[in-house]
Amino acid sequence: MFESLSTRLQGITSRLRGSARITEADLDVALREIRLALLEADVNFRVVKDFVARIRERAVGTDLLTGLNPGQQIVKIVHEELVEVLGGSRHHLELDAKPAVLMMVGLQGSGKTTTAAKLAVRLRKEGKRPLLVAADVYRPAAVDQLVQLGDQIGVEVHTRPVGTPALEVARSGLEVARQRGVDVMILDTAGRLHVDDAMMDELVRIVGSVTPKETLLVVDAMTGQESVKVAEAFHARLPVTGLVLTKMDGDARGGAALSIRAATGLPVSFLGTGERTDGLEPFHPDRLAQRILGMGDILSFxxxxxxxxxxxxxxxxxxxxxxxxxxxxxxxxxxxxxxxxxxxxxxxxxxxxxxxxxxxxxxxxxxxxxxxxxxxxxxxxxxxxxxxxxxxxxxxxxxxxxxxxxxxxxxxxxxxxxxxxxxxxxxxxxxxxxxxxxxxxxxxx
Ligand SMILES: Nc1nc2c(ncn2[C@@H]2O[C@H](COP(=O)(O)OP(=O)(O)O)[C@@H](O)[C@H]2O)c(=O)[nH]1
Ligand SMILES: [Mg+2]
The missing domain is CATH 1.10.260.30 (Signal recognition particle, SRP54 subunit, M-domain)
Known part of the structure; x- marks a missing residue:
């Protein structure tokens, strides 16, 4: 992920690092290149504009052009601003009820079901007992998919016969979770191909019935700026608490990850980085910025x-x-x-x-x-x-x-x-x- 942006920015910053003196013209050139690199990575243009403006302001404001080691100082500013844009992460899920409900929402194919299983694995590693609930009742295959994933990771899956309304599946799931002393009920829901009123109404009713502690909106990073629009639409109707950006492994550009927080105000909780159930990473703005700028990510390692x-x-x-x-x-x-x-x-x-x-x-x-x-x-x-x-x-x-x-x-x-x-x-x-x-x-x- 972020390969091309990373390569571009590293080219710019390594040139800057090496220069002992930077003129205002040098700064202009560098900022123009940074702007282009971000736009090419499909970062939202408003986000890019603010980003570049802030770097310029800080560079000029700190007398950088006359200071010692100006190149490295610019790199430092770019890094800090990148952290800021990515900022406001939230991967410490607040699940302080027993059972706490964690609800997955998002469009069809965004990765809800896969992410539900990944989160179950993660929670169990933290010593919690999860229960998966298959409330995507429109396609029998969707229920089977969750059951299979549950088998694979050894986590129980609550299902109801085909035709049971989603609300009923969710409600009975909660009942089962209570009886069995489950810590976290992960509720997988149905998504449509597009934002759709009937789907939203159903999700709103489910929220009203099971009161999730966390509602994670799953978006496909490969859809780029479209994912920002989708996030806005869900956020308008549902109490979304965090975002999961999936398929980051296939998205070399990474524009969605760089824009979505600044554009929607919603914090990113996790990144999906693969089809396997271990392909989930907590979102750390500072580490990600370091990775983008080629500084490695030794902490995650x-x-x-x-x-x-x-x-x-x-x-x-x-x-x-x-x-x-x-x-x-x-x-x-x-x-x-x-x-x-x-x-x-x-x-x-x-x-x-x-x-x-x-x-x-x-x-x-x-x-x-x-x-x-x-x-x-x-x-x-x-x-x-x-x-x-x-x-x-x-x-x-x-x-x-x-x-x-x-x-x-x-x-x-x-x-x-x-x-x-x-x-x-x-x-x-x-x-x-x-x-x-x-x-x-x-x-x-
Ligand atoms: N490469 C990759 N594929 C993913 C990721 N998350 C989900 N997928 C794939 O995306 C497809 C749709 O995922 P699914 O969980 O069924 O989406 P849902 O319709 O929202 O439940 C499946 O083929 C998943 O294997 C991810 O982080 N990386
Ligand atoms: Mg699904």
Whole structure:
């Protein structure tokens, strides 16, 4: 997400950073470029106009043109203003009732059902007990979809027979939630293709009946400025408490994310970043601004690691690396942990400077190379994993056959593993090797 804008802005800011002196003409040029970059990213033109005007005002006001390191100061101002435009995030949902109702609203296809499941996963990680309620009663497939997602993530789904009015499903859902001691009832609702009075009336009635603590409006970021209009229409009729912008993974421009808060006054709560149930990120304006300006997003990365990686296991692995006892078995379990963090390309994208490797790593996963590496390791005996030096020609052939690969591939993996061990030796006694480093070595980077 934000790739093109990010590239453009980074070009502008890196030029500014490098200049010791900036004339008023330089500033004009830079601001014009920033304006164009934002417009091309489909940011609302009013938002762009204000944004550029504020940067100019601050740049002139702080005597920036004569100060020390003016380039870096402009970058700082751009970053701060970007945070401001994105500002007012709200991902701490207020769910202080039991059961609290969290209602999903939005147009058809915006991602309500998927996001409902993602939120259930998230809430459960926080120790809460969720219940999904399928109140999209117009299409039987919609109920099935939620039931399937519930199965997949192990969360209970409340349904009623086809033909039951949505209001009745919601009401009975709440009843069930009360009886079972559920913490949060996540209510999935129907959406039309366009904003429609009958749909709004129904949603208004449901709100009146189950009084949601949170009403999250789900909008498809790929629809760009159209999503701003949709948000305004929903906001006019319903007590929307926050926005979820979905399909950010497919929206390279990101204009909706940059405009919607400033244009509607509604805070963004989450970003949807993939079809999988782990593709949901809390919206952090400061981190996002840093990511757009190419400053990486190390905080999100650290959080992702903390959420998904078994801490003890990680420490054991680190210890073994430092003692030069890191084996293929340890490596295999690290691959498992990395996989749990989500799509590898997305994860690496968060690390400053690792952006380039993200593509290669993702490609390795997509092309099945990662699976082949796993298969090779799985075909080894525990002894072989601990002591790869015993794997001579006949064992290599056996492993290749067992894993459905070739001896050449087995050879390559073993050779790369030796390289990786050498690298670890260099680091051992001192700092831990960067995780990306080991992975990079195996991918032949
Ligand atoms: N790539 C991507 N696809 C998404 C995301 N959220 C939802 N989708 C997909 O968008 C389509 C519609 O989603 P769905 O949850 O059924 O929308 P609903 O009609 O609002 O309930 C499905 O194919 C989802 O897999 C997202 O964040 N990224
Ligand atoms: Mg749906």
């Amino acid at each position: 650290v959080e992702r690691v903390q959420e998904n990686v078994d801490q003890e296991e990680a420490e054991r692995a680190a210890q073994r690396m430092m003692e030069n006892r890191f084996t293929l078995e340890d490596f295999r379990s690290q691959l498992n942990q990395i996989k749990k963090m989500g799509p590898i390309g997305q994860v690496l994208q968060m690390i400053p400077g690792a952006g380039e490797m993200a593509g290669a790593a993702q490609q390795a996963v997509d092309s099945g190379q990662m699976k082949r590496i796993e298969a090779i390791i799985d075909s080894m005996t525990p002894e072989e994993r601990r002591r790869p030096d015993i794997i001579k020609a006949s064992r290599r052939r056996r492993i290749a056959v067992g894993s459905g690969t070739s001896t050449a591939e087995v050879n390559r993996l073993l050779k790369q593993f030796v390289e990786m061990q050498k690298m670890m030796k260099m680091f051992s006694g001192g700092k831990m090797p960067r995780m990306g480093g080991g992975l990079g070595a195996l991918l032949g980077r």
